[in-house]
Each structure stands twice: as structure tokens, then as C-alpha cells.
Amino acid sequence: MILIVLISILFLGGVLAWLSEGLDSKFPRVVALTAVVIDLLVMMALVGADPDGSAWIVQLNAQWIPRFGISFHLAADGLSVLMMVLTAFLGIIAVASAWDEITERTGFFYFNLLWTLAGVIGVFTALDLFLFFFFWEIMLIPMYFIIAIWGHENKNYAAMKFFIFTQVSGMLMLISILVLAYFHYVQFGWFSFDYFDLLKVNTSGALGMWAMLGFFVAFSTKLPSFPFHSWLPDAHSQAPTAGSVILAGVLLKTGAYGLIRFAVPLFPEASMQFAPFAMTLAVISILYCAKVAFAQTDIKRLIAYTSISHMGFVMLGIYAWNEQALQGAVMTMLAHGLSAAALFMLAGGLQHRIHTRDMDHMGGFWAKVPRLSFVALFFSIAALGMPGLGNFVGEFLVLLGAFQASIAFTVAAAFGLIFASVYSLxxxxxxxxxxxxxxxxxxxxxxxxxxxxxxxFGAMMIGLIWMGMYPQSFLDMSSATLTNLLNETGQLIFAQGSEL
Amino acid sequence: MITSFNDLLPLLPLLIVTATSVLVMLMIGIRRSYITTGFITITGLLAATLVAVSMMDWTNQQLTPLLIIDQYSLLFTVVVCASSMVLAILSFPYFFELDDEREEYFLLLTIATIGAIVMVSSNHFVSTVLGLETLSMSLYGMIAYPLHSAKSAKFPLEASFKYLVLSAAASAFILFGMALIYAQTGTLSFASVSKLPAAGLGDAYTIVALLMVVSGMAFKLSLAPFHMWTPDVYEGAPLPATAYLATVGKAAMFVVLLRFISISDALSFDSMVTVLTLIAAASMLVGNLLALLQDNLKRILAYSSIAHMGYLLLALVASHYVTGTIAVEAITFYLIAYVIMSLGAFGVASVISSSEKEFDSIKEYRGLFWRNPLLATAFIAMLLSLAGIPLTVGFIGKFYIFLSAVEAGLWMLLGVLVLGSGIGLYYYLRIIYRMFMPEKHVQPYRISGVEGVSSYAVLAILLFLLLLFGVYPAPIMSIVATASAFI
Known part of the structure; x- marks a missing residue:
């Protein structure tokens, strides 16, 4: 029930925000802020909850479309809760960053913002694959509107590209979901889209591999990973700041979440065979996008490329598929959520002040804006992986875990850390x-x-320092989930499959 | 044989619509009144819809060799009558200011509906041709309707003539195919086709006959490569007539095609499967690709309808491979979805247009969202549904088609479908993007008087159905599933 409340607060808040514009154009932001804050507070009830051994803190299952065994199945475990808290936290930050920046059509803006968040919460909690796909698509449309209406000079192109990339890859995932459901029909005699039912399906064979690829393409487009990444720099550079915050902080994480929750556990064998390729793509993302980032003059594009590079670590960790690597991937998702969001806000703040994103025109700002410069320095060194801050813990764990799976990939990926220092500084x-x-x-x-x-910015700094200094509080929350997933996939250690 | 009055009961929807058309004709003879004729038409179609709904649970009988009245035909009788009623309501304000006689339009509309009802109930070539020609003849008139108006917005004569010539050619194809079948079997029921190979002249003869019939039907459905007429006719016709052609015309024709293919077992010939596969793939690609280049809303919808017919044909090919009724359900659901979303999309264009000025360039939708948020919301929902985005009925329809294609293992066609839908997003988003642009340099839309109120109500109902079937499809799914068992 609490999950429905969480989602409907955002949906209703969005509608209210839109309606309240009729009274005063300043009301929507207050309504939106209230809705997200309430959401975060309600979520806190889940944070302390003790899972009863099965890792699932709360579940809700109701019939929806019985003809195809589709149910309205929502559930949350430690991983979902972590992701939801990140979503709500960044939701507040996004509302705050839009506070003065968005002055036109405010009602519709906050409507879209809250609906995107609602879709994301749905993605993090859906355990019926049809429902998951439903939310997966729902979060796209309002995001499209945010970019297309409040974006910058080239918004039509960017919004269109964002939508088409994610939608087409989503359709491939839909086919894969249907193939999986059909497998279930063939093997068990009835249709089901439920996660737990589908976990029992035997997916070995060539068709299983293709179906896995459908999921992989959808998730790695969202992540994004090389070679499906080209929409992200455009979307980020054109989106308004709040859009970038949500996009970098939350939407990209849905891709990683999907890989952890669905792509690997549903297709353990195919994933194991595919792991070397996925890790190769991850390493290419890390190195290539770091290199490309270095060549940018547009700050937002630069940060976008660094995001892709950091997401490469997440992918590397996921396909190493062991405890440390997965913990590292989750930590990186959280820490990158904060640091990338903060960097985009800084870039957005600069653009708001001087109406350009071109770094060639800037220089020596420290003397004029010391606080802004300090904050930028803080988040840059957080992003480059300074020990003591969250990103370091995440990337270190990823490399530690990946080292057990494949030494070659780990060594190559570690160069990413050096590149990160170079472009950040x-x-x-x-x-x-x-x-x-x-x-x-x-x-x-x-x-x-x-x-x-x-x-x-202070709130986000505290978050990063907390993650860096006492990561255990986050690791504890996700460990039950990750252990379960590892058990379900039969402790497949990809080391055997991926010595190159 | 029909021996008593009771035997006529299953024909009640058809009889009601026929009576309505007679009444409209008499009314025109006695005293011309646009309001009264419109009212009679709408009431008659509403009554036929309701009667057909109430009959669905208990009627299943072959009425003379010509007509089959079962749940499936009644389901589509409902769809046809309800859509005709919606279109009558939308037409009313559209032709309100026409500087010519306006009443006969409703006569044509009701007669066309008679044809459509006969088509969806037909499993015999004679009734197919009768229904088809009744529908087409009336459509020629509807397309050319504002012909004598001095201020007509479009080129109705060109459109009507094009449709007349090509449609007649298509009918000739169908008739020729029928003649070939009749020459060997001596009967004209769909079932006779299965006796053909045994009749002596072998498979090749049968395939030729089948191809004749199917390509004639493909003409009417504007499947590629028989689609050339579609954009011109769509563009030249007055909006409500275009919408009639696109929704009722296509749906009725597809039901005939579905019955014909499944009863005649035409897909047991491999070459027929190949042909239909190619037509489906070509339609999905051609429709979506050519729509990219258009700036006219009606032309975009014309090309997108070609693509949608391709999606439906994909499911028809799948019906050969799957066990159970899933593919037929997919076709049925998608047809209903297609009718709802097309009616909505044409409806939005129609409520701001009139016979003197049609807003059919996508430029004219600039800033619609800020000028008329409710209308724009309806339009966006319809377009997203056509693109197959969740929350809308179009998504559930696509889901059905994907599912039947996966079950049938049609990977190549699935690939084309994904590609086509991906391309399709672009032109739907182009229109949506326009609606969000700032409202500069825009022409004022027609502000309809009290006569237009019901159009908005109809759009609201369509939007409601679009979302209801998209979010909670279970009830309509079970109706579709029971009806599909009759095919």
C-alpha cells in the first residue's frame, strides 16, 4: 500500500501543481516541493524496515489483466529503497534548481517533473514486467516535454533524439519481455509476466541470448553505454537544469537498475556468455568517453560524457557479478547521482548567469565567485574519485570486484580514474x-x-561525504538484495567465462 | 430461409439503420431541415448501436447464406454504428455553414453505414460485393460533397474521382477473382475456396484467384503497393468524410479480409503467406517513411494509416502460425484501437475546421497547447496512441500484435515493425512539438457556436475510452476474446 501512496502522491501532486498555476504562477513550485518532501518522508518508513529474510520489505500484488497473467505487482527491497530515496532527494534538488530558472508555464513544468519522478519510482518498484515496461515508458514522455518545451537553442533535435533512442530500444525490450512470457507459456502452460514466475523460466539457447540482448540494448541505451550513448550529450546540453538533474541523477540509474534486477537474473546463462562483451563495452565507455569529454568546450556536454564514462564502471561492476563489484556498482550509482546532478546544476547556474556554456569564453572565475568555484572544485574532485567521498568507494569496490572476474578489463578500466583526474582538473x-x-x-x-x-549544494556535499566516510550504512541496505540475486543466479562467477 | 418475423430479429441493427436512411430521405422530401435530419441520423445510429450491444450475448446464426450474425459481426456492427454516429456528430458543425444543400450528406452517411454493416456480417462473396459497393458509392458522394460550394476548402472533385476510378478497378479485381472461384466450384461462399484445388485446375489457379481477391481488398485497405490513392483522397475530401473512409471504411474491409482469409484457409498456400508478408513489410516501411516528408496533417494520417494496416496484416499472417485465437484477438483489438484513435485525431482537426477553412497543415497547430489545452491534450493522447505509447489503447494494441508475432515466430516482420514504429515516432512527435511552440503568428481557429458543443463531448468520450482501454483493458479484452472465438 505504501508503494501506491508513494507513486500517487507524485501523480496527484503533479496534477495539483498544474491546476494551482491558475491561482498564481508561483504556486506550482511550492506544491511540487511539498509533494516530493512528503514522498521522501513517507519513504523513510521503509528505510528502517527490517526485511524478513526474503529481502523484500513490502509487496503489493493485485490482478490487472488476467487474460495474460499480468498483475499490478509492486515491491521494494533494500536496493529499490536506496534508489527511491535517491530519486526523491534529487527530486527536491531538481525542484529547488528550477525554483527561479523556470518562469514560463510553471504549472505544466512541475507537472512533468513530478510525473517523471512517479514513473521512475514505478520502475524501481515494479515486479511485473509488463508494469515495469509501462512505467519505463511513462517516465519518458514528461521528460520529452521538459526538454522540448523548456530546453535551449536546439531543443527539438535533442528531445526527439532522446525519445526515439529510448523508445526504439524500449520496443526491443518489449519483444524480449514477450519472448520471455511466451517461454513461460510453453514451459508452464500459462502466461505470466510476474518477475518471480519468469525467474523460473529456463532461458538457455539461442533465443534466450537474443531476448537477453533486447533487455541489454534497452538498459544500456538508458545507462548509457557505448555505442548507444550519443543521445545523452545532446539531451543534457539542451535540457533545463532541473531536467539534467533528473536525467543524470535518476533516469540513467534506471538502466543500471534494470541490468541488476532483470537482465542478468532472468538470463543467467546468456549473461554469463555475454559478460566479456559487456565488460568490453564498459571499458570502451570508460576510456573513450573520458577522452571525448576532454575534447569538449561545452560544459554540459563535457559533464554528459563524464557521466557516460562513470556509468561504464557501473556496467563493469554489474557484469563482474560478485558481491564487491555489485556493491560498488550500487555505490557508484548513488554517488554519481549526487555528483553529476551537482555538476549539472553548477553548469546550469553558470549558464543562467552568463548565458553561455562555452568554456573557451570563461576563465579566472575564482576571484569573482569564490563560493561557486569552491563548490565546483568539491564536486569535480568527488567525481574524479577522491578518497573520502562516495564516488571513490563505489569505483574502488567495482575495480576490486572486477579484478576477481577479469584482470585485463580491470587494469584497462583503472586508467579511467587517471583520465577523470585529467579532465576534471x-x-x-x-x-x-x-x-x-x-x-x-x-x-x-x-x-x-x-x-x-x-x-x-551543502546537502549534496554531506551526502557524498557520508557515502565516502561511512559507506556501510548504504552497503547494509543493498547487501540482502544483492546476496539474494547472487544466490538466484547460482553464484555464477564470470571469472571462468571472461578470462581473456 | 426467412419464414417468420422472428427470423428478422438478428438483422435489427441493419434494419434500424436502413429505416433511418429512409426516414432521412422522406424528411428531405417533406421539408429540408439540417437540424432535424442530423438529429434523426444520430438517433438512428445510436439506437442501432445500443440494439447491437444488447444482442451480442445471444445471437449467433447464419441468416440466409449471405449474412452471418454472430458475436464477431455484432461487435463490429457496434464499432461501425458507433463510429458513424461519432462522425455524424462531428460532421454536423463542420457542414453547418456550407453554402449548398446540406441534408443529403446524412443520407449518404447512413447508406454507407448500411454497406459497412453488411460487410462485417458477410461470409459470402455476394454480400461482400453488395456491402462494399454500397459503402463505396456513398463514399464517392461524401468525398465530393462540398463540390458546388463556392468557398470549398479543398479539391473534393479530384479526390472523389480518383477514389471512384481506383476503387472501381479494385472492385473489378475482386469480381474477377470471384468469377475464377465460381467458375470451378459453382458457389460463392467463402468456404468454397477450400474446395478449389480439388476441383481440377490445381494450386496455381487457386492462387491466382486468391491473389485477385486479396489485391482488390488491399487496394481498399490502401496497403502498399496499392496505396497511391490514399494521401490525395484523404487530403482532398472534407475532414469528416476522410475520417469515415479511414475508420469505418477500413475496419469493415479488414473484417471481410479476416473472415475471407480464415474461412478460405488461403494461408495454407506458402505463396500467399509470402505475398502477405511482403505486403505487410512494405506497408509498414512505405507508410512510415513517406509520412516523414509531409507537412499536411491529413496526408500524415493517410500514410500512417498505411503503416497501421501493415501492422494489422502482420497479425493476419501470424494467425496462420499460432494456435488459439491470439492473432484474431490482436487484429480485433487493434482495429478497435485504430478506430478510436483515428476518430480522435480526425475529430480534433474537424472541430476547429469547417467546410470553408480546414486546419490541416501542421503549422496551424502551432501553440495549440497554450491556446486550447484540453483540445491539445486530446490530440496529443491520440497521437501518442497512434505511436503506441503506454497509458493509451494504442499501446495495448501494439502489445497484442507483438505478442502474436512472437508466438508465430515472425522475427523478420517484428524487426520491420520496430523499425517502422521508430520512424513513426518522428512524425507524431513533430506534430506534438508544434503544439508546444509559442503561439506567435497564428490564425484564429473557428469558434463554433452551440452546434459544436456535442463534438467536444464526443472527443471527451473518445479520450476517456482511449485511456480506459489503455489502463484497464481487462473488460474489453474479454469481450474481444469471446468474439474472436467465432472466427
């Missing part, structure tokens, strides 16, 4: 250090961070 150097440079913009509005901005 280069950005800091270029924008904030040196002599003040203003070649082509109006800097009359270049003001330092306001108290409100400091407040939410």
Missing part, C-alpha cells in the same frame, strides 16, 4: 583559475551562490 583550471577572462558574454549577472543554492 583541466576544467577547474580553465574556468576558475588564471586571469579573469570574459571574451564574449555579459557578466553583469555573474553573482556568487545565493544562500538557497548553498543550502542544497
Amino acid at each position: 583541466w576544467v577547474i583550471q580553465k574556468i576558475f583559475h588564471g586571469a579573469y577572462r570574459n571574451s564574449n558574454f555579459d557578466d553583469t549577472h555573474l553573482s556568487d551562490l545565493s544562500r538557497r543554492e548553498m543550502f542544497y
